[in-house]
Structures are given as C-alpha cells and as structure tokens.
Amino acid sequence: MMDIKERLQQLTQARGPSGGETDIARLVAAQLTPFCQDVTIDTVGNVVGVKQGQGPDTRPRVMLMAHMDEIHLTVSAIDGAFLRFLPHGYDPRVLVGAEVTVMGKRPLPGIIGDLPPHIMTEKDRQRMPKVAEMVIDLGLSAEQVADLVRIGDTVILDGPCLDLLGDRVASKSLDDRLLVVTMIVTMEQLSHMEHACDILAVASVNEEFNGLGAVTATYAHRPDLAIALDVTFARQPGVRSEDALALGGGPGIGMGPNLHPILTQTLLETAESLEIPHDIEVLPAHTGTDAWNIQVAAGGVPVGLVSIPIRNMHSPVEVGDLKDVRRTARLLAAFLSRIDTDFLQRLAYPLPDLQEAAS
Numbered sequence: 018m019m020d021i022k023e024r025l026q027q028l029t030q031a032r033g034p035s036g037g038e039t040d041i042a043r044l045v046a047a048q049l050t051p052f053c054q055d056v057t058i059d060t061v062g063n064v065v066g067v068k069q070g071q072g073p074d075t076r077p078r079v080m081l082m083a084h085m086d087e088i089h090l091t092v093s094a095i096d097g098a099f100l101r102f103l104p105h106g107y108d109p110r111v112l113v114g115a116e117v118t119v120m121g122k123r124p125l126p127g128i129i130g131d132l133p134p135h136i137m138t139e140k141d142r143q144r145m146p147k148v149a150e151m152v153i154d155l156g157l158s159a160e161q162v163a164d165l166v167r168i169g170d171t172v173i174l175d176g177p178c179l180d181l182l183g184d185r186v187a188s189k190s191l192d193d194r195l196l197v198v199t200m201i202v203t204m205e206q207l208s209h210m211e212h213a214c215d216i217l218a219v220a221s222v223n224e225e226f227n228g229l230g231a232v233t234a235t236y237a238h239r240p241d242l243a244i245a246l247d248v249t250f251a252r253q254p255g256v257r258s259e260d261a262l263a264l265g266g267g268p269g270i271g272m273g274p275n276l277h278p279i280l281t282q283t284l285l286e287t288a289e290s291l292e293i294p295h296d297i298e299v300l301p302a303h304t305g306t307d308a309w310n311i312q313v314a315a316g317g318v319p320v321g322l323v324s325i326p327i328r329n330m331h332s333p334v335e336v337g338d339l340k341d342v343r344r345t346a347r348l349l350a351a352f353l354s355r356i357d358t359d360f361l362q363r364l365a366y367p368l369p370d371l372q373e374a375a376s
Contacts, residue, residue, distance in 0.1 A: 075358070
C-alpha cells in the first residue's frame, strides 16, 4: 500500500495548471480507484469517486472536495530567444532563479532570470522585482524558440518534494495537493468502516481561477451536504498569530457565514471526542475556497470547511506537516460515519409556528 509521502510525491510532481489538469486528474483517478465503486473524469475535468454507504437506497449524499489545479505562469510574448510571461497566483519575489517547464510543442526546461544586481541601480536594488523585466531562458536560439513556443503556452514551476525534519515536507502545489492526498487517505480509512451515506470524493478543477469545478460538480451531483478541503496560513515570522494556525497542530475547522453552523459544530464535536488536535479558523467573510462556490450552487448546499496550514503559500517551497494529513483524514472519516438521514433533518431551517406567531 502506498504511504502518504509517496502519494504526495506523485501528486505534487504531476502537472495540473488551472485549465490544464489532465495529467493530475489521471493520477488522482488512479489513486482513488481502489477505494471507490466508481471513478470518473467529467466533462470539465473534475475527478469524481463514489463510495456507496450501507442501508436503504435513499442515503444522504455527502461531497468531499479538494482542488487539484495549481497556480502557474503564461507566456505573454516571445522576445527573441527569451520569453516574457504573466504570473497567475505567484508572488514575483519568488520567481527570480526559479526552474520552470514551458509546455510548448514538447515540455521545455528553463529558468527565470532578471538583471544581475551588479548592474542594477541602487534604486532598482531596493524595489520589488518587476515581472515585466524578467524573462524565461530556455537555452535555445531565437529560431528554435519561435518554432517550439507560442504565446499563451503554460509554464509550470518545477521543484522536488523535499523531506524536511520529522513529518514536514516542502514542495510546490501543496495548495491543494496536500488536501487531495488527505481526501484519498480518508477514502482509504472509510474502506474499513461502515457509513450510512454515499460519499463523493471530488478533485476539482479551476479553483485558483474561477471555481468552475466546484460549481459544475455541485450542480451535477446535488449533494445533501459538502465539506471543502483546502490549505490555510501557518504561523511563521511576519504572520500574526491570530491570522494563522500552528503547523503540525492538526486541522483548522472553519467558522463563519459561508459555513453551516451545524456542520461546523459537528466537526468540532467529532475532533474533541476523538482527542484530535485542532483549531478553529475564524472566517468572517468569503473563505477564499471552493466552499463559497458550493454553498451558492444548485439552490444552496450546506457546506463546512476543513483546512491544513502551510507556510509560504503560493510559492515553490510551501511547507506542510504530514501529521496534519493523518489527523485530518481521521477526523473526516469519523465525521462521515455519523451522517445519516436523521442528521440531514438537523440541517434544515424550520419554519416558525405561524399560527402561534399570529396569536
């Protein structure tokens, strides 16, 4: 059986930019297949694994969703032997010196360069790097570049999944492959448990761009409730402790108007009953996750949010802790084992007694 680190290694190294998730989708589908009765890739590219529950055919349908797309760059101009580009989610500060793959007629290795500091002015050295002044160097001639690359081609930042000390790892695309792995591990745990609900494990597309996958999957499958899975900010120098969670401190359970209060409370009660370390993530507005897109689709779906903290978000060196994956998967499996038709009735907002109110 593949371990968590091996799964994460495979998923983080697969290419899956928003709008081009074919490679990662095939890999996720293969990893979900042993734990689901049915796995498909839908018309927009979402991977959907279905695990049926025990009991009558009118079982609740619960959707777990983690997005599998990653931030990336796009070629915006060809400047002789060099490429200009636009970033989609990356901080310009992390791009200088980055190794990349340009998805041209064939994958092309390259690096991102900028002016050497020796020939910058003092003012230039004091300012933020400017994307407009950076170039991608493929080591090819202008003629070769013109033949192999076109404007609009996708560029993926490269980098290994590094083992740090203990259970910690560093890699690109932990946002949100860390939670895709968590979802797969949850489904593996559920294969040894009984549950009265049908579970849809959805690896969604385009979360980093427009939430396309979350909206279409929710309309297509009409779940009775859903749990969105995403990363959040971990504490590190320069980040206020109240704005972040402890790395390795367990999952964050979201609380706010985007999230159904009974789902939030049940997740908290489940974590407390199993003595799973966790934190409350206060989200007073838009959560910035697929939870928002799920909540307002298909007439409205009760949704909760479970997050894992990472450091250096939207960089090639995001840092996560595998203890958080194991704890989150255990929490989700236990939570899902509690969902039945009686639980669904608790989620409804009942009408008041209108006769009593009128009297």
